[in-house]
Amino acid sequence: MKNEAEWAIKIEGLAKEYGNIKAVDHISFKIPFGVIFAFLGPNGAGKTTTVEILECLRKPSAGTAYVLGLDITKDQNEIRKRIGVLPQEFNTFDRLTVRENLKYYATMYDNPRDIDELISSVDLMDKVNTMYKNLSGGLKQRLGVAIALVNDPQVVFLDEPTEGLDPKARRDVWGVIKKLRDEGKTVFLTTHYMEEAETLADVVAIILDGKIRAMDTTTNLIKNHGxxxxxxxxxxxxxxxxxxxxxxxxxxxxxxxxxxxxxxxxxxxxxxxxxxxxxxxxxxxxxxxxxxxxxxxxxxxxxxxxxx
Amino acid sequence: MKLSRIYIDFISSLKIFFRGRSSFFWVLAFPIILMLIFGAIFSGGNVQYELAVQNKDGSDISASFINAVNSTNAFKVHMVNASENADTYIKSNRISGMLIVPEGFGNDVQRNLALGASRPSTGVQVNPTTTSTTNAIALNATSLNAQASQAQSNNTNVTPAAVILKVDQSSTSAPVISGVLSSIANGFNSQLTGSTQIVGVENQQVLSSQFKYIDFFVPGIIGLTVLTTGVLGTVGTNTQYRNNGILRKLATTPLGKSEWIISKMLYQTVVILISAFLIIIVAKLVYNVTAVPNVVTLLLLFVGTICFTGIGMIIARFVKDEDAANAAASAVTFPMLFLAGTFIPLETMPDYLQTVAKFLPLTYLNYGLRDAMILGDTASALYNMMIVLIAGVIFFVIGSIITDWREGG
Incomplete structure (x- = not known):
């Protein structure tokens, strides 16, 4: 079901304040369908706050945002059905196996994807019966990505998906993310790794102190700012x-x-x-x-x- | 609200529970261990005191007195040769009590009998084995029953035929040994004279006196399981899942807070039922306590789960740090365990503590479980259940409302 909305994500004047601290300071941008969008910024720049507003976990202090044309303050239930999320520092049930964890999240949705197909798409076939706690960091993240895809979402949010991984595991996760573009998903990726944004993203926005400092295609950004x-x-x-x-x-x-x-x-x-x-x-x-x-x-x- | 979501969360919770050794131990094994420990401490059942017996008399009467001592089963009797020196024997064998039937005991008894009925024939003379002379004087009781003291005041000519008990006064068993022997002497007197006792205690059985401590304790242990599983379990799950990010992930899915809470409630109830079942089985096997779980018991367990899960949710909402939350949960549960009469009957506590107990839901759960499982008093059990239910609904509603997954609910 493609959406009638023009943009996968549209943000206008979005702000989030905690007391006097402006975590997100009136930002606006639009993300087209089918691209990998990298939200790049140092830790504490406001990336996760923005993502969590889009995931309907936090309420904005000001501004509006639409995910798949749905208002994040009004259509939360519908948004939840149609997005996939890999939260920052992703974790799932330690004492459930890979398959059991996927089955758990699959049951949350009305029309989940086939679990075995998902497991093979993230290359976890030989770990289906391994408990989550016994997976390495890279495999845990890959399971996290598979879980984020369990409802065949149109937009996938990946918050720091390779944080703390070794270079080999990082590249494996990148491989999984690149496949999402081929499947036509819109990927909203937050990261503070330049290399990650450069390798994966079609479009990059740089956020510093809650403000968008630059946004363009990756090639244009380098050409114009560098x-x-x-x-x-x-x-x-x-x-x-x-x-x-x-x-x-x-x-x-x-x-x-x-x-x-x-x-x-x-x-x-x-x-x-x-x-x-x-x-x-x-x-x-x-x-x-x-x-x-x-x-x-x-x-x-x-x-x-x-x-x- | 979708049943499939509640079901998968419920089944997953059970899998996680059974795969976790520590939760398994604390929830299922710990109450049973506690029951066995308390059961052993308070059973008092077949304690036998060691007693050396030296018969210097050799008459039929002395033999039957020793028989009487033997037949109480209170003592493990070692016979000592009449030629032994008592003090040397006590010292070299390190025994805490020695009963000596002196020479002429039989004759003394017969002489007393000849003097008339309702006269004390036998008494126990307690000789401390310690060097403390004050003790020796204080405890130099010659006759310890009502008949004897009456007789003494009426007729000072009669001196009871005395057996001598040498005990170590520093030993905690000394008063018990001398007390039991005095009773035996009294019984022996009555038997010999054939008289009816002037003063006596008739054992009239009231209902509660049929029950032993362990009967009281088994429902208490089940109450403990409901309390700890409800409060500690809920606080543990909530803070752990919040801190490791699982709650945040769940909040991005269509799973509703109410579905999650209902599933967790069902899960806690099942865990509590398993635990209660094991406790009842062990109580039957080890203590032969027949705690019959009926429909009211099941209702009580369910209502108790609602109540303590609600309290757990409230704690988890306000104390977000995992360690602090567990400490807060313990601070709520442990005083409640003691004050609600889980280990010690409420009736034995000071009045002000009994007043405190009236405000604790666990008190009514414990009462209700005792009513339902041991006393078979359904009406009273239902009454107590209603109180737990009212408290439970209040805590549960508050807990459900304030539990926050997402900003602003």
Whole structure:
């Protein structure tokens, strides 16, 4: 059943205050159907509060929000039937097996998906009769994702799905999440891992101190907020730093390495020429592609400037 | 409200319960262990005191006196050779009581009998084995029954034929041993003279006196199970599931708070029924207590579960930290256990404590269970059940309303 709604999620002027603390400060954005949306921000930025408002666990202090065109303050029962949730620090019944846990949640809904099919979609076939408490962290999260999908939801909320996992387990969970896009689900993913957002998301919103600081497709964000590339001059030392920081704003000295953000295609040639002219010694040159992390650091840096 | 959701939560709760060793132990085994411990402490049943007996007389009368001592089953009698020195024997064998029938005891008894009826023929002379002389004087009782003292005041010429009891006065069993021996002496007197006793205690059986402590205690233990499973179980589940995030996950599903509460109620009731059943079986096997669970008992258990689950929900709502919540739950349950007459009959408590007990729902549950299972007093059981039900509905409604899964209910 596709929804007549235009947007999977629509938020307008949403705010949540706890006393004097503005956890979420009048944010607005829209998420189209069928994308993986990453809500990226440091811990305490307001990610989980926003998600829990959308999941109808918390009431907003101001603003409106619609999930699948349904009002989160009025249509909570209908929303609950149609969303899937992997809460932060997900946990389920320790002394029930993988299958029993899935069966439990499947029974909560009117038209649940086939349990065996779900188990195989998250690769837990050989663990069906293992109790939840005996699963590793990665397998627990995968069961959590399977549980979030048990009602075949149109929107899936995944709150910090790979928190605390080792790199291998993280990649396995990513594999499961990527499959959701193929199934046409809209995924609302909160994370503070840049790499996770960059790997998975079609659209990224960056939240800092309860405010949306940037939102765009992942590629556009990097293009607009970052730079073309970064040039790392290994062993450049203060000589290179002093020579380049005048002309290239944002040049950093990191131990002996000098890092120069390139904004123009001709920057690289100019820098090499300058180093040659002044006979500045260095070990080697390395080009780095910009990442979401650069966007993020750029935004937090502007924040700090704004404060000071 | 969907039955399938209630059912799956109920079945899952039972699975989780039976797979958890600690909950299994605390809920099912612990009350039984407690019952066995208290049963053993208060049964008093077949305690036998060791008693050395030395017969220096050798007459038929002395032999029949020793027979009388033997036949009470209160003593494990060791016969000591007449030539032994009593004090040496006591010291070397470390015994706490020694009865000596002195030479001439038989003759003394016959002489007393010849002097007339209703005269005391036998008395017990208590000689402490300790060095404390004050004790020796204080306890140098020659005759301990009503007949004897009367006789003494009437006719000082008659000295009872005395057996001598040497006991260690520091021993807790000393008063019991001398008391039992005095009774035996009295009985012996009556038998010899054939007289009817002037003063005596006639044992008239009132209903409650037919029951032993354990009869009183078995329903109390079942009440304890209802209380602890209801309060501690509810607080434990709620705080644990809230803190580990399961409640948050459940709150995102269509499962309703009322479905969850009903399921948990049913689950607690089943656990309590299993526990009560085991307690009744063990009580029958070990103590031969016939506690008959009838419909009223089942109603009482159910109503009690409602009541204590409600109290549990209220505690869990206000004390959110897991450790603090468990401490708060214990702080509510343990005083209630003692004050509601679970271990000790209320009637033996001071008045002000009895007044406190009147305000505790467990008191009425305990009364009700005793009425229903032991005394067979259905009317009284139903009356007590109504009180628990009223308290239960109040606590349960408050608990259900204030239990919060999501912000703003």
């Amino acid at each position: 730079c073309l590339a970064k040039l790392v001059i290994h062993g450049g030392n203060t000589g290179a730093f002093e020579a380049l920081s005048v002309q290239w704003a944002g040049t950093e000295l990191n131990n002996s390495d000098v890092i120069v953000p390139l904004r123009d295609k001709r920057d690289l040639a100019k820098i090499v020429e300058l180093l040659d002219q002044r006979q500045i010694a260095f070990d080697e040159l390395e080009m780095k592609k910009p990442s979401l992390e650069d966007v993020f650091l750029d935004l937090t840096a502007t924040d700090r400037e704004g404060v000071s």
